[in-house]
Amino acid sequence: MSRKLHEFWLQVKGLFRRRQMHREMADELEFHLEQLRAKLLGEGVAEEDVEAEVRRRFGNAGRWQERLRELWQVRWVENFARDMSFAARLLRKSPGFTAVALLTLMLGVGANTTVFSIIDGLLLRPLAVPHSDQLAVLGIQRGGHLGHSFPEPLFRGLEGRHEALATVFASSDTTLQVRGRDGNENVAGDYVSGGFFPGLETAPLLGRTLTAADDRRGGNPAGFGVVISEHFWESWFNRAPDVVGRKLTIDNIVFTVVGVMPKRFIGADPLARPDLYVPLAAEPIMNGARNMTDAGVDDWWLTVMGRLQPGVTLAQADAEEASATSAVLHERVTDAGWLDRQLKSHFQFRVESGSVGFSWVRQEFRQPLVAVFAMCGGILLLACLNLTSLLMARGAARERELATRLAMGATRRRLTQQLLTESLLIAVTGTTLGLAIAPLVSRALGALLLSGAGDAHLDTSLDIRVFGFAALAALLATLTIGLVPALRASSSELNEQIKSGQHTIQAQERNLWLPRVLLSFEVALALVLVVGAGLLASSLVRLYRSGEGFDPRGVENVAFSIDKSGLDHDGAMTFYRDVGEGLSHLPGVRSVSFTLIVPFNQRVWDEDFAAARTQPAHDIDLNAVGPDYFQAMRIPMLEGRDFRWNDTKDTGLKIILNQTAAKLLFPQEDPLGQMVYKSDGPIAPHVPYEVIGVVGDAKYENLREPVPATGYAAMMQQDDRRSPSYFAVVRTDGDAGSVATAARTLAQRLAPGIPAPTMTSMMTTVDDSLSAERMMALLSVFFAACALLVTAIGLYGTLAYATARRTSEIGIRMALGARRAQVVTLVCSQNALVAVAGTMAGLIAALLASKALASFLYGTTARDPWVLTGSVTALALIASAASLLPALRAARIDPMAAIRCE
């Protein structure tokens, strides 16, 4: 073995110094010849005879130098190179086939790589920090449900424990307001605990990171420190080398820049790109009365991660933290009633792997992505099947060539090798093309997917896993599309072929069952994809048609961030009143109002309400809105009246219910003028609200769920614990751009220094809230269209080859009196059989597979008869079209010409 290896090594070395080797061989022989000449001269041979004698003894020097070269050649490399150029020549000769093959594969591999790179970016890519495999994400299990957010006291309880986790750290993403030259600007940031940077073990580019000493109430003696990203260093400080020590005013608090993190560091959320890292302990003074730290166990806002102690496994850490649950709870929670309820619901800390970090977005898109990935796999399989049947049909057409080569002494192995080389060439070229388009598509797809997830950044660049995946796809494709045709084409039947001539009908019949099975399988697969696409698309249409309960067209939402402006409640109300006044005079604007929460914007506020002090409370979704909100949103006012600017805190709390809430709270009576009671914890158990109106049902958190029982409170009656940042709701027929400009000017004039307001249209918000559904529907329709196209190509191509080989047979039939219609039927019947068998199999498979889709469907069942009928019809049409062309061509055969040809 080692001798073989030695030989191979020398041969490979030889490959790289070929020319030198050949020269050395020539030199060696030349030396020998000279010695020989000298010897002959010495023996007294006459000078004129020497040359002849040397030639006689030596023979043809060129020929045995050739033998030496052969010794040094790596046989398979040379063969491979020869096969490659032969295959390339063949493919160039049939550009139609090559184009179809490459396109199909490009599509299959491209789609798969694209989706895989998104899956990789979203789910698989480890955080770019040292030893990311030691990271863990902490969760809380309550009543069978696993959550991943923590309140501050529980995190502080865990932070002090080091038994299984060397460090436990918390972070929470937020938008920070940084004071610049022209007022405040919104910047993405993270609250991080003292263990965050030590736990992630990444060295700063400049200065230092935050430590436990920074994460103290009041900060260290020098005040609070902030760590900035390289990106922020560049955009804000223009890469000033003396940035460490400079001051930044964030949320009206002065921070000192202590360090800069390198670009590759993105924190603990792989989809976020925070620019500022501020100590967690600074949160109470940054957010003042509305801070989450002091809300204790009422606010669940932290993501908690940890780094395992060396030698401790995840399972051990999980057990350790779970067993610490009770101690931490008792140590940190003072509310005995709350503690009791939690312990009853089997409250427990859990530890999971955190090597890929933690992202909320991930939870939402895992399932749709996996479904899309399955569809992609289907497309790739389809592409391969298609190529297999096309190659087989082609192989059948090349039988004579192969048989001749076999007869001339080529081994079966060489033939198989050569055919595999052809498939490899197709596969590698197709895969490369697919890989080339993948990054473009995945960026677009990633943007589409995450359009609803705020400013999430998905890194879909090609990495080792994506390349590995693409290579695997290429390899599988090569084997699938190459092996079957190669084995069959080099089977023993070939010898019979050469003996019995070109168009042996028996052999052809024998050869046809496998392509037919493959094609049926292809039809079945295409049907499954089409049915899936139909279901997802009709579900999306139903979602849009289900109605929001308001009219999103023509509504623009303008976000004003005034929570750090220093305006008190009354000041804020005056500001909004003036803004509303200013906006309503713009041309085209119909009405203007304000809302705390824009529907479908991933925020909910719910409270417990009861119709009487003695009655059980119901969970009611709440929103705070300004006057004319229902008019601006076109939600019908069914009873009572709207809010007015003079409904202030002094005039008694008012509420407007939607129909569902009215029926829930007052099943029998008229709700108008009745009192409802909000239970607000033990401090304020029964806060009374007067019902002043009932409005139509409108959806709130998302379009998929039925309208929740909703109450609308007046923005004028909110207290300081609620954020004073509202959205202006502007209904306009005019130019949306002028609304944005006007809002910016108004904000600058009325509250100088607040960040520039941002505008989003309500339609965009609706679309974004359905981004997963839209992505799935769009992709599945695209894939289904591809599947139909690929299947049509396969059916057409195979039939065209088969028919071409039957030319003389058809000629004879026609000469014997077969009519053209009969010929068409004869040819078509081949594909009809394939189509019917494939459809039957596909229907069964679709019914089974669509169950997996059930969780993605809205308002439709997985067995929607319309979708099933439509899909079968589409497939039938495609199959007929693909069969008719070769059939018509067959019917135009001139019998005389066809027979003479033989």
Place this chain on the structure above:
Amino acid sequence: MGQPKVDTGELIQGTLEMLVLKALLRGPLHGYGVAEWIEHTSLQVLKVEEGALYPALHRLELRGLLEAEWGASENNRRAKFYRLTAEGRKRLDAETQRWARLAAAVAFVMQAS
């Protein structure tokens, strides 16, 4: 010329390689030297054809039984010298024994009456 010419292709397979290894036992030689030595030592009975010699040398080199190096010949010309490797020495021992057994067996058969 007049002497019987032994076509090495007709030698029992592997014999030429054995002879080449043997020729190199006493020290490095170039291809011409190897052929000369075999001819000389066999008293001109065995004539080595160049067409077979060089492929054999290269084959042995590829298998790691010989090592090659360019050096100056006795008349100061650049020539490729071959040297036995440890592997080659081992192989020569094995071949020598095998040959002795084979030759004895052939002689025994031929002497039988």
